[in-house]
Amino acid sequence: MRVSVTKRALIPLAAAAMATALAGCGSQISDPASANSTASSGSSCVDTSGSSVKVGFINSLSGTMAISENTVFDSLSLAAEEINAAGGVMGKQLQVISEDGASEPTKFAERAGKLIQQDCTAAVFGGWTSSSRKAMLPVFEANDALLFYPVQYEGLEASKNIFYTGATTNQQIIPALDYLAEQGTKSIFLVGSDYVFPRTANKIIQAYAKAHGMEVLGEEYAPLGSTEFSTIVNKVRDSKADAVFNTLNGDSNVAFFRQYKSVGLTAASMPVVSVSIAEEEVPGVGLENVEGQLTAWDYYQTLDTPANKKFVAAFKAKFGADRVTSDPMEAAYTSLFLWKAMVEKAGSFEVDKVQAAAGGVTFEAPEGTVTVDGENNHITKTPRIGKINSEGLIETVWSSPKAVEPDPFLASYDWAKDLAK
Amino acid sequence: MELLIGQMFAGLSLGSVLLLAALGLSLTFGQMGVINMAHGEFMMAGAYTAFVVQRSISDAGISLLVSIPVGFLVGGLLGLALEAVLLRRMYHRPLDTLLVTFGVALILQQAARDIFGAPSVDVRAPAWLQGNVELLGAPIPLTRLFILLLSLVCLAGLVAVLKGTPLGRRIRAVVLNRDLAETSGISTRRTDQLTFFIGSGLAGVAGVAVTLIGSTGPYLGTNYIVDAFLVVVAGGVGQIKGAVIAAFALGVLQSVFEFSTTASIGKVLILVLIVVFLQLRPQGIFSLKTRSLA
Known part of the structure; x- marks a missing residue:
């Protein structure tokens, strides 16, 4: 008797086991809309009085996307280091604050809010999946802050608060x-x-x-x-x-x-x-x-431009000769330099002035010269x-x-x- | 015609992968009543074993043949450790084994990430398994043929152990009536350990096999665990022959559904079919008849 009861009881249990496993898979794709920030879009708290200015990096350093996003974090770090070594942005050293998006869109939205409101960063760089970008978009719009997004995506989007440095369709x-x-x-x-x-x-x-x-x-x-x-x-x-x-x-x-x-x-x-x-x-x-x-x-990585040779050499010197560079990494590296150029053209770290100055800003990127399109905040690229x-x-x-x-x-x-x- | 043969083989091949993944589970889940959510991670351990062996034996062919017994051992020892440390304390609490082994699965995934890194690793297929043979114009991939043979060998081995050895007789006795087996002098403790060793070892072998078709990463096991449970439940808990029929039936049906619709819809149809089948026959294809009174 006991045996048969146990066996019978096992069937719904196995179903429960499957449900658990399936729910685990589904949790990556949660609805980001709820993460919308409610903070007032008042004046920014960015502090530019000292000798440094804060910027935020937001990447998945854990979870399923960590494999890809860690590489973007590495190349962003390299760009920050190079900018600081060359005198910073408008004479101010970049102070990087890094947050882990943990491969979850809601986490991205929450951490982006922190980078903007608590850390008072002048601009934020990162994101990979479209769902993470879509989750962060309302946060950046509500706070009127800047996000630089470095990955090719499916297009059909343009926000004045996001600069897209990866390819559109x-x-x-x-x-x-x-x-x-x-x-x-x-x-x-x-x-x-x-x-x-x-x-x-x-x-x-x-x-x-x-x-x-x-x-x-x-x-x-x-x-x-x-x-x-x-x-x-x-x-x-x-x-x-x-x-x-x-x-x-x-x-x-x-x-x-x-x-x-x-x-x-x-x-x-x-x-x-x-x-x-x-x-x-x-x-x-x-x-x-x-x-x-x-x-x-x-x-x-094999592109034969002087800027790329320098980028690849610097990257390998910092992270090891066995590392490779890829498109999203290059777009991330480029995004930090583009922001620097925008700030210097605007002569200010203020978001509206940077936005106004963005159109036409160019940078000698490893992929070739890129120019910011002031209309849709994307950049020219060579496919x-x-x-x-x-x-x-x-x-x-x-x-x-x-x-x-x-x-x-x-x-x-x-x-x-x-x-x- | 060519396509039909290709698809029939795809179905058989999928069935053989399902069978390999489910064979060990039908022992541990079916015979012992333990819901082992870490079964997929034992497969993952087997897959990484193939990777590690290939690093020390560079010849892909030899390393594959060495990996199979080593993978069995690695999976088996992991199972033995799990049984000795955790499961033996909760044989009469199947829901607890579900939760505990799920936790163990997460720990093993993280361990794999820490040891081998998050990106997938590459396990090369030996030269003699690359390419295909033609059957009436349809290409039959050699790796798939190898996995089909391997699953049949594992099945034959398991049946031989269960039917032909003293250990097998003890396992069957414990399954039929644990208390009576104990009374007649069988050490159920030792039998449980050995059953779990064999069941987990088979997961290790399955892991070595799937490196030939897919990627080897920390999440490898999660791709197979649900399907493995489906096979065992649909086949009839505790029934090896049920698992065999269920595995090949699911493999062929999934290929047919996927071919006539899409991969996602095919998966949905399979799940619907299983739900309907279990409504009509909750005990699965075969059911265990016991005279146990307890």
């Missing part, structure tokens, strides 16, 4: 499609993780394909963190598409590329263009699985298609002839008219 995804079209790609297959960025990106790709006579042979999403790609890979192989556009996130890339290769698909037979694999991710995915595949970014080489670094195989103006709402593209609505 017309500086990464659309150029990648232009490249594929130029190479004679007639049909593509879309593979992505099932969340906001891939779905938005694929909507844009569908619209682009329709307008440019490219055929989309399939659009498949894997649950975040999924490692089972047999069926998706079979569908991709069966479609006989000319190329695959990959918006998978994180570790799913490992499983996807391994299984892709194991059914005999290669970079030569069906190239994959990825938008979230940078130098940092290649070792984890396994070089032998991605060698020869394509990536779309605006910066690679580049790269190929992963045998050392795990990425070589530029195609580069946009000139820097591309940011167009987060794709207003200048006829075929994208219905997307922004």
Whole structure:
């Protein structure tokens, strides 16, 4: 009797166990809106009377995003160190206050509020996931403070309180499609993780394909963190598409590329263009699985510019010769120098003066000269298609002839008219 | 046709991964009634074992073959430690084992992050497992074939131990009636330890196997734990043959659903199917019939 009772009782328990595990997965994607700051948007408390000025860094130093965001924190630290060594901003040394966003949007909102109200920082740098940015946006708007966000994202946003130094869609995804079209790609297959960025990106790709006579042979999403790609890979192989556009996130890339290769698909037979694999991710995915595949970014460690050589050398000197530099790291490094240039042009640390001075500010970044667009607070960037080489670094195989103006709402593209609505 | 064969194999292959992940669990959960949420982390330990072994034996082929028994040992010893330190104090409190082992799972994840770093590590597949063989035009990945064979070998080994050895007889006796087994001179303590060792060891082997298809990181186990429980519950708690049928049925059905819809919808359909199935047959495919009166 006891045995059967125990066994029967175990079934709902197992269900509870699963619910616990599932709830654990879901907690990353919580609703950020509730974190809106209620503080009055009165005058700022930034203290510029002394010989130093405070700036805030907000990155996930723990949790699932720590792997990526730690690298951004490192390059921000390098930029602050270089600025201080060269005399600071308007003669004032930067005093960095770092907060851990802990991979949770609500935490980002709360810590951003602290950096603005309690620490009285002149500007805040960081954030990675779109959900963390969306959670912080109302906080920065309510307090009329500044956030510099360094990661490529899905576009369709512009706040006067956020400067976006990563690529928007017309500086990464659309150029990648232009490249594929130029190479004679007639049909593509879309593979992505099932969340906001891939779905938005694929909507844009569908619209682009329709307008440019490219055929989309399939659009498949894997649950975040999924490692089972047999069926998706079979569908991709069966479609006989000319190329695959990959918006998978994180570790799913490992499983996807391994299984892709194991059914005999290669970079030569069906190239994959990825938008979230940078130098940092290649070792984890396994070089032998991605060698020869394509990536779309605006910066690679191998870029041959004087500013990049200096950046890479300084980074390796500070953090170790085995470290690599990637697009979001470069965008973060650049963001601190852009803020410095804005402050010096404005002659003031005050937010409204910095905002007014921002348009047209330029910086010789490792990726090339970047210019701030005063209208939408994004920056000009040069899209580049790269190929992963045998050392795990990425070589530029195609580069946009000139820097591309940011167009987060794709207003200048006829075929994208219905997307922004 | 080519696609059909490819998909059939994808289903079998997914089934074999599920079976590997669930085989150990059907011993510890099924036979002993312990809800071990750390089972996935024992798999993760097995996967990192493959990584560590590969660092010292650079030949990927040899290191894979060495990793399998070493992974079994690592998983088994972790299980033994968990059993000796915590679980033996709570055999009659299954809800407590759920919470405690969930805590242990979190500790093991953090330990992996501290030792190996947060980014995933790369475990190379041996050259003789790269590529595929053609079956009527459909490419059958060699890594998948290897995992299918490995799961069948593990299954055969487990069945042989349970049916053919004195240890197996003791395990079955304890499952059927713990008190009667104790009365007839079987040390249930030792039997529990060995059962847990074998069950956890199988998780270690599963961990070594999945390094061939996915990434090796601190969260590896969380990808498999829910599916493993599903297999064990749907198969009928305590029934190895139920777990085998459930694993392959779920694998094939998931491939079919995923192929005709999308990956996310396929997953939803599978869960709905299992819920409906358990409503009709709460005891799973097979149920344990005992004459126990206690």
